[in-house]
Every structure is written in structure tokens, then in C-alpha cells.
Amino acid sequence: MNRIIFALDVYDYNEALSLSRELSNDVFAIKVNWPLVMNNGISIVKEISRYSNVICDFKIADIDNTNRLITEKARENNAWGIITHSFTGRRSLKAVVSAAGDMKVFSLVSMSQESFIDNYTDDLVKMSMEENVYGLVAPGNRIDILRHIRSMSGDLKIIAPGIGAQGGGITDAIMAGADYVIIGRSIYSDPEPLKKVKSLNEILGDD
Ligand code: NUP
Numbered sequence: 571m572n573r574i575i576f577a578l579d580v581y582d583y584n585e586a587l588s589l590s591r592e593l594s595n596d597v598f599a600i601k602v603n604w605p606l607v608m609n610n611g612i613s614i615v616k617e618i619s620r621y622s623n624v625i626c627d628f629k630i631a632d633i634d635n636t637n638r639l640i641t642e643k644a645r646e647n648n649a650w651g652i653i654t655h656s657f658t659g660r661r662s663l664k665a666v667v668s669a670a671g672d673m674k675v676f677s678l679v680s681m682s683q684e685s686f687i688d689n690y691t692d693d694l695v696k697m698s699m700e701e702n703v704y705g706l707v708a709p710g711n712r713i714d715i716l717r718h719i720r721s722m723s724g725d726l727k728i729i730a731p732g733i734g735a736q737g738g739g740i741t742d743a744i745m746a747g748a749d750y751v752i753i754g755r756s757i758y759s760d761p762e763p764l765k766k767v768k769s770l771n772e773i774l775g776d777d
Contacts, residue, residue: 572598573744573774574767575625575729577754578618581609589758590621596767598750599623599650615647623650625729629678631655634665641669649673653707656694657687663701674704674727679719682709682732691715695722705729705749711738713746720747735759740773 576597580586590600600622602615607626618624626644630637630652637654644652651674654666667675677698680691687694698706704727708719711732720728730748732738734756743751753770760766 571776572596572771573750573776574757574770575599575601575750575752576757576767577601577603577627577731577752578758579603579605579754580758581605583610583614586610586614587617589763590618592764593757593767594621596764596771597622599625601625601627601653601752601754603627612643612647615644615649619648619650625649625651625653625674625676627653629653629655630662630666631658632662633658634661637662637665638669641666641673645669645671645673651676651704653678656698657690660697660701663697663703667701667703676705676707676727676729677701677703678707680708680712680715682711682736682738688715691719692722695719699723699726707731707752708748709738710740710743710746710748710751711736713738713742716743716746716748740770744774 574597626649653676656677679694706728708716709732710730727749729750730743731752733740733751733753757763
């Protein structure tokens with residue numbers, strides 16, 4: 571079982587496609603974010619989906635109708651999953667879940683950096699569970715918060731950023747309850763990304 575979600579935060583089309591091809595067999599999913607999509611258009615999601623599950627990290631944070639429009643575009647382009655904010659409230663979250671169809675919805679309940687969201691994390695976890703999301707985004711580098719979120723969230727999948735470049739340890743995050751770890755810079759900035767992924771998988775016993 572692969573437990574790494576690769577954060578493909580590069581701009582360049584060729585680099586993105588070649589990293590996707592190279593790493594797809596050794597990661598659980600590839601997460602795309604605004605930098606890549608702004609430079610290449612949403613169709614890059616469909617292209618990468620030929621190699622891997624793709625999670626669109628769009629951190630959707632708008633009114634219900636706009637959330638729906640964004641979610642539909644990700645779905646149209648074969649995304650496997652989508653990340654949405656939840657602080658915008660139930661009506662906005664419901665719009666994402668309903669437009670997602672088979673796509674997995676991950677609701678962000680705490681960030682890998684301190685933020686005002688921290689004041690509402692418990693409410694956001696409860697609401698996300700009530701609205702039947704597939705999983706949560708919780709910080710892999712703030713272990714006490716991650717552990718607390720795990721304890722509240724039953725069998726929801728937790729995906730955790732903040733590993734490596736943001737100071738978190740991969741084993742610590744898994745031990746604290748993350749199902750998957752999100753890792754970007756530590757992989758794509760390494761001179762040998764595939765070797766790096768394989769060594770991380772070995773640490774997790776997932777090779
Ligand atoms: O709280 C969050 N922190 C975070 O870093 C929520 C996120 N979605 N991310 C994303 O995870 C961030 O935007 C980036 O795409 C990835 C972490 O990358 P890196 O710090 O491993 O390079």
C-alpha cells in the first residue's frame with residue numbers, strides 16, 4: 571500500500587508530466603494545486619489522470635453555486651479527489667459533496683500553519699462528518715492537533731501535509747493517525763525524486 575500523496579507544485583508542463591510518469595507507480599495519488607493549473611489549464615488534470623489518481627487541491631471557499639461550478643470542472647477532468655475548505659459553512663460544503671459524484675471530497679479542518687481555522691476545528695470536523703465527506707486534510711507537522719482530529723473523525727481518511735519542508739516527520743504523522751502523507755518539495759526538489767519516494771516508502775514499510 572502506498573501512503574504518499576505527491577504534491578506536484580511545479581509550473582512547467584513537461585516537468586509535471588515527466589514527474590507524474592516517473593512516480594505514479596510508487597505513490598498513492600498526485601495532488602495538483604493552483605500553480606500547475608494556472609499555468610497549464612484544467613486539462614492537465616485529465617492528462618495526469620492517465621498515470622495516477624489525481625487530487626485537485628483547489629481549497630474551494632466560495633458560495634454554494636461557485637463551489638459547484640469548480641467541483642464540476644474537476645470531475646469533468648477525471649479528478650479522483652478534491653480538497654475543499656469547510657470554514658465557509660455547511661451550504662458551501664454540501665454543494666461540493668453533491669457536485670462531486672464519485673469523486674472523493676476532502677475537507678480541510680486545520681492547516682499546516684497556524685490560522686484562524688484552528689478556533690473552529692472541532693466544529694468543522696463534526697460538520698464534515700455529518701455531510702459525508704470521504705476524508706479530511708489535517709496537519710502532519712502539528713502532531714497534537716492531528717491526533718486530536720483523528721480521535722474525533724472515526725474512519726474518515728486523513729491526508730496530512732507539512733512533512734519534510736514544513737518540518738513534519740513522516741513516521742510521526744502516520745503514528746498520529748494520518749492515512750496518507752502529502753509531500754511536495756522534499757520529493758520534487760530532490761535530484762532523484764524516484765529514489766527519494768522509494769526511500770520514504772521504505773521508511774513506511776510500503777516498498
Ligand atoms: O494545510 C495545508 N498545508 C499544505 O501545505 C493544506 C495543504 N493543502 N497544503 C498543501 O500541501 C500545499 O499547498 C502544498 O501543495 C502541499 C505541501 O507541500 P510541501 O510543503 O511538502 O512542499
